[in-house]
Amino acid sequence: MNRLDPASLGRSGRSPALDRDALRTGVVHLGAGAFFRAHTAVYTEDAMLATGDTSWGIGAVTGRSARVWEQMAPQDGLFTVTERGSGSGAVRVVSSVTGTLAGPRDPRAVVELIGAPGTRVVTLTVTEKGYRAAPLTGRLDVRDPSVRADLDGAPPLTSVGQIARGLQLRMLRDAGPITVVSCDNLSGNGDRTGALVADFADALPGAEGDRLRAWVAESVCFPNTMVDRMVPATTPEDLDRVEAALGLRDEAAVIAEPFRQWVIEDRFAAARPRWESAGALLTDDVLPWEETKLRILNAGHSLLAYLGLSLGHRTIAECAADTVAATAVHRLVHEEALPSLRLPEGLDGPAYAESVLARFANPALGHTTAKVAADGSQKIGPRLLPTIRAVRERGGEPRWGALAVAAWMHHVATAGPRVEDPLAATLAGLLPDRRRAADVVPRLMEAGVFPGELVADTVFTGLAAHWYELIDAGDTRALGKEITL
Incomplete structure (x- = not known):
């Protein structure tokens, strides 16, 4: 050599x-x-x-x-x-x-x-x-x-x-x-x-x-x-x-x-x-750039990874080619993230979002869902929670943010002690014997990842439990129907 x-x-x-x-x-x-x-x-x-x-x-x-x-x-x-x-x-x-x-x-x-x-x-x-x-x-x-x-x-x-x-x-x-x-x-x-x-x-x-x-x-x-x-x-x-x-x-x-x-x-x-x-x-002002990237690209990446794992996809490009997963990301971005953002001056938000989805679809990269899904307890907060909280503050229902959280919870519940996360031991200790939504969602809400107002928010936790049930049932058709409605 x-x-x-x-x-x-x-x-x-x-x-x-x-x-x-x-x-x-x-x-x-x-x-x-x-x-x-x-x-x-x-x-x-x-x-x-x-x-x-x-x-x-x-x-x-x-x-x-x-x-x-x-x-x-x-x-x-x-x-x-x-x-x-x-x-x-x-x-x-x-x-x-x-x-x-x-x-x-x-x-x-x-x-x-x-x-x-x-x-x-x-x-x-x-x-x-x-x-x-x-x-x-x-x-x-x-x-x-x-x-x-x-x-x-x-x-x-x-x-x-x-x-x-x-x-x-x-x-x-x-x-x-x-x-x-x-x-x-x-x-x-x-x-x-x-x-x-x-x-x-x-x-x-x-x-x-x-x-x-x-x-x-x-x-x-x-x-x-x-x-x-x-x-x-x-x-x-x-x-x-x-x-x-x-x-x-x-x-x-x-x-x-x-x-x-x-x-x-x-x-x-x-x-x-x-x-x-x-x-x-x-x-002089990086914050709009940071938040736009975190709430669109990084949040979309995480949603694709967790939902993709439940759908059996190995790479992010496979997820982006899946109508169900791609529609979920599109709706998260356009219906929840973009309305809550202060965009950088001169940036076309919808065009940026579509360019991100196109980059996700690049099959030459081979970016794996498992790699993107790692360390979720550290990523949920900066990537998804600001959008979820903004939707709730407007009196709305954060359906797509809750879907991402539910998909993460399902990944944690199915991976158990094998989950790649700095809080792996804590998460495994919280998991109940029964891995149903009604058991898992309330327990993982106590992982130290979610602020108190979301832990107590029955609208958000109810949405998370609803999506968890659909994912856990393994009925891709029913899941896809609700996402693409």
Whole structure:
């Protein structure tokens, strides 16, 4: 096997797009998974290519496991992005990563990298559960054993702990201001990250926490962002196809749709890459973009995944081709989400919604329902509950939001302890012996995912129970008839 690295790339007659000798680390990224490689790393490389400023190389840190480090380190940070779908391009070798760290193995090195004077930006894609926040309150879960260990002085393993301890080191070294940029699917993701770091500081003893919080308030910015690109899990077959096209084996290869988008609040504490030269949008108000994407694309993705699982579909594209599932998403978006949104200026909401449905239907991606369905307890809140609450506040019935919640509950009930979710043990413990709607829905409403007013809302819970019964009966015809009426 001829593995991708700078030497083998050179022997093949190609070279990295960036001058690797001139590249310097200016960005630390936490959570170096597939989305980071297909999105943030590409934007950052394009920004350096457009401006000639090579001081924004990325020190990439893996999260929960060292698997990505094992893929990227032998390749000196090089990897490929292959686009699939209408408008796809050739296999692209991305060269913006200057080095990789296995976060779980070397957490002290992560703190050192954030504390280095040359680092001026920290970006992160750690998924919703990586923030270790309580689903209902959004505050740092200081009862979490890993968070507690970080607070007690152990080498930090959580993303918030690594950021807070890295900022603390910058403070002690007088290393200068820095910006922390969340790139996860959370409304107000920058504000939320800043609040969690403040919670961490508040939980430190006495003057230590007071000093850190004061320094962060003066020297750190947490801009909000909206990110968008569909990046399915890479399969062994994908690796073989990339190898055939490139002539080199890339164990860190990622597959993505051609579409990409990044909207960033223009609020930085220090210098930054010129991401706008790579196509990112800098704005004073990210919130409408965030909410539109969360309530249309992400909510639709979740509904397709959970309903698709109950209908026996393996991929999101199969769901999008199913009249029943596609109609459910269309109705969720057009009847409930769009009327409750403050759209970004100039955005045609219905046209955006239809473009999202078209992207879901891209069969070349192979995005699986199981992958999209993972971690539902963390996704239900930001993706679906704002729309459900808005419909109820208008006096309406959130039929389609309740359908998505019921489909999630049915997935939890049928998967049981095997459900992929950070609250898996809690959810399994709540499930009754009888898995009927009348038993399951009230129990899962107690999972800490739903606010009190929805738990007590008989209209919402009644709708959820109704849909659960239809899904559980397995009568696709009856379910389809009610959805497509």
